[in-house]
Amino acid sequence: MRGSTVMRWVTAIGEAFLAVPFIGGIVVLSTSYSILGVMFILHAVTLILAIRxxxxxxxxxxxxxxxxxxxxxxxxxxxxxxxxxxxxxxAVISRPKYY
Structure with a gap:
């Protein structure tokens, strides 16, 4: 599996967790919004891998x-x-197909 696909899954899971009502908001507020900075970095890494x-x-x-x-x-x-x-x-679409 390519690095960009793995990072897509990692960031998708992180985004899905942050999208959970109230829980995601509590996490964002309890980390003083720094989780958004972490997600920004993860998305930047994913973008670099996708370009590669x-x-x-x-x-x-x-x-x-x-x-x-x-x-x-x-x-x-x-x-x-x-x-x-x-x-x-x-991430699902980019996975290699095995027949």
């Missing part, structure tokens, strides 16, 4: 935008949810 692997980049770019705008209540929840779905779909 010549694979889809839109999920990582969306993740970077989510990390920037997620501090806004309700908007952050929606962005985390959409980003998690996009990254998971891209």
């Amino acid at each position: 692997d010549h694979s889809a980049k839109s999920g990582s770019i969306l993740g970077l935008a989510t990390s920037i705008f997620a501090w806004i209540p309700f908007v952050g929840w929606f962005l985390h949810l959409v980003t998690a779905v996009v990254l998971a779909v891209q």
Whole structure:
């Protein structure tokens, strides 16, 4: 499995966790929003790996935008949810097919 696919799964799981109502918000607030910085770095690494692997980049770019705008209540929840779905779909599609 390519590094970009592994990182897509890691970031998708992180985004899905942050999209859980109240729990994600509590985590963001309890870490003083630093979890958003961590997610930004993870999305940047995923983007670099996607560029190297010549694979889809839109999920990582969306993740970077989510990390920037997620501090806004309700908007952050929606962005985390959409980003998690996009990254998971891209991770499934980018896996090698065995016949």
